Amino acid sequence: MMEDNSPKVISDKIPFYRDVRFLQVFFQILFLIGIVLLAGFLYSNMLNGLKKQGLELELSFLRTEAGFDISEGIEYESSDTYLKAFSVGVVNTIKVSIIGIFCATFIGFFFGIARLSSNWLVRTIASVYVECFRNIPVILQIMFWYATMLVLPAVDESISLFDSIFINVQGVYLPSLEGTAGLIPWLWYLLVGIILAIIVVLGLAAFRYFFEFRELHETDRPSFISNIIFGAKWVAAPIFLIVTIVGWFLTPEVPFELLQPELQRFGFVGGMNFSPEFTALLIGLTVYTSAFIAEVVRSGIQAVVKGQREAARSVGLKESQVLRLVVVPQAIPVIVPPLTSQYLNLAKNSSLAIAIGFPELFQIGKTMIGQTDQSILIFAMIMVSYLIMSLTTSAFMNWYNRSITRMGRSK
């Protein structure tokens, strides 16, 4: 008899302990049970420990009077509750983070692009800026700026820029934009403008999509989104502008006025004031983070291959157009993820304000911890607040990145 040469196919029923699918699920469940048990054990241990010291986790303290003063922030008095005090800290953290992110982005892009300049002097200055500020610990920089703020001239000898910005030992005074009695009526015009614009854009896009381009084959037809963008640019934006501008003149009073800070007997009145603490923190965070952002921008631009610039030049684009139309759009998707993590760093580093006494989230949280016996809870509240801010920022940046990157899926 001939030997059977065909390969032997192993297709026995698989015992469950060798089945990959089963094992994956099994170990995940095992892992989850382990974590829950461990967390439960730690938690009950902690509660027991606290109980022995006569302490209990209680949220009710948040409704009791805080009794301490906060130097700046949204309206607050020492007789307000702990919850109110905490929210002052949250708002201050958000304020310094948003302004800081805004400024750091501008400065960072500027220096990042400058580092690639063909001009030796520009390139060198940018390199020195980046290498200095990203290699000195940020807490040192913040304290340095704070020390600088404190040796500025007295109020009546303020440094004045254009007669509307004043810098002195009490901080920085800027003109502010204040709403007048005309603001509310004008906001109605604004609302009408927005609603009109939305209706017109959607209507137009639908019309173009379903009627004007109906004969075109689906792949050739401009997408619904591009119809919306078209309508927004050419029809809705003008309508919106006309309504709001007409509204501006129809309201009884101009909706906004610029309030200049003015020196009076007890200091400056009117306008906006950045305290020395806030200013020092803002400068420190902005400068430090902008140096990192400059590096992110530089490497993002360098990631765009040389052939892209050459192709752009060979169709006759000028250097500025090469950068704006070809290089930057391709660099942005590379830049955004590391940029996001710089934003998160800036927000988290704002907790270093504890070194100079700016009343942000961590500073106020620490005062609360000192006054109550709820340290664990307050720490948890602080951590959760940072977490929420960070996750919101990441989510926004991810959404932004997805909305601008449509390079076509690879085949």
Add this chain to the structure above:
Amino acid sequence: MNENTTNDPIIICEDVHKWFDDFHVLKGITTTFKKGERAVICGPSGSGKSTFIRTINRLEEHQRGTIIVDGIELSNDLRNINLIRQEVGMVFQQFNLFPHLTNIKNITLGPIQVRKMSKKAAEEAALALLERMDIADQAYKYPAEISGGQQQRVAIARALAMEPKIMLFDEPTSALDPEMISEVLDVMRELAHSGMTMLVVTHEMGFAREVADRVMFFDEGVVIEEAAPADFFDNPQHERTKLFISQTLQH
């Protein structure tokens, strides 16, 4: 000489030298290309073929000698450089399409931004070009969504959209799979018959024989032999040329 070639010179190179640091890449190239002429440039790897055609639209700067393109001298004058780049189209080995733009936007970018054409006119012209390249149905896709041969044809359309007087090709088919080479060569053949002045770096000897007015052989930064394709291929003068032709034809 093809039926389109004239006697008017359009590119004049006088003793062109180029160094990369202290590496002498072009060692005195002197030649003239006439309006409507089709020149094929070949030679071993590293001989300076790419560098030479890239000096003509200033992607590389030459350090000695003169280059005059369509009556404009290539100098450090930005205005001249930009003027010349508008007259000279270039097609790269790696296509270099802009991945963030659809194919049609790749083509209209130059005409809209540089020639200040209206968007509508530019798109109509682009669609006509894509039609000519036989890929009109790919207009609204992104480069990553089409084949290599189609991408290279979009790249040719992108260069043609600027209505250049001269087209430079740097090994346009070397990065393509064999079955896509002919679709690109067909387009180039058609372009040659339309009277375009073309400088083509390629190892496609069939194309050179059929289309070129002149074949130039580069070796170590100098043109060691140039002749009409029939003479060049059937009766090469130099040992290096003979060796190169026999090696290339074996493939």
